[in-house]
């Protein structure tokens with residue numbers, strides 16, 4: 454396995470594309486081989502990103518009462534969860550949250566809304582107004598995760614309002630998607646990504662691990678992201694929440710999580726691999742290892758319905774590793790939409 458891992462490292466550094474079969478073989482690494490895999494992923498991260506770690510932050514701009522039934526999510530109205538629900542936050546509140554994100558050294562600030570997505574109408578107009586205001590305030594890059602986009606025209610409007618990156622996770626492998634959601638399809642998600650790409654937005658798309666999918670299905674997701682040529686790849690690790698259909702799903706072990714990060718780094722070598730939900734709760738004392746496993750980006754601050762840790766702790770962790778975050782780094786941001 455050691456020689457194979459080295460061979461895959463060289464291939465990734467030389468710009469080659471690892472195949473599904475190669476990814477599946479890497480996913481079988483166990484014990485000391487996972488350490489070798491992490492070393493290789495770390496070298497690939499350094500090759501493409503140097504010592505820089507990107508940071509971003511999100512706000513739950515509209516919470517709960519969602520019509521969709523994603524089985525991992527506590528914001529679905531169909532699961533009977535007990536979470537705070539509120540309508541779309543007003544512009545001033547969002548501007549304040551963006552300023553707070555910038556103060557926490559986040560370069561990008563993502564608006565997230567719990568709903569099916571965006572059709573022409575008052576929700577779209579309200580969102581465009583907020584995006585324009587955030588882009589004009591300029592505290593951070595303005596990103597968003599607003600669900601399914603109904604038409605190409607809507608994607609153009611979002612871009613024109615100042616939206617730079619659109620987050621839309623594939624969530625899991627195509628072959629597993631129907632197990633986690635039946636109110637919309639994998640194709641709906643692919644179409645949204647294509648609309649946003651065509652409109653000129655950067656694409657942030659990844660998934661959630663630990664929902665009962667197989668290791669091979671994790672690789673299947675990585676191959677789909679290779680095909681889509683996304684820019685940022687958020688990796689979430691299921692934090693099973695009460696009253697959701699996945700509430701009894703056992704958590705992934707920390708070393709399994711690190712292996713997933715490393716395999717994604719090798720399979721998507723030049724992409725900005727981001728750790729997101731679930732890292733604190735599942736990696737615990739091994740959190741700083743996520744960068745050694747190949748992550749070049751992490752989410753700071755709170756998540757949508759759960760709390761993250763203090764951003765000072767994350768900044769300190771990055772500095773202690775002799776890595777740099779935006780405010781300690783004088784280079785141009787790495788994540789600019791062409």
Ligand code: SF4
Pocket residue numbers: 519520521522523526527528529566567568569600
């Ligand atoms: S993941 Fe998004 S679309 Fe799915 S239930 Fe949660 S808020 Fe709704």
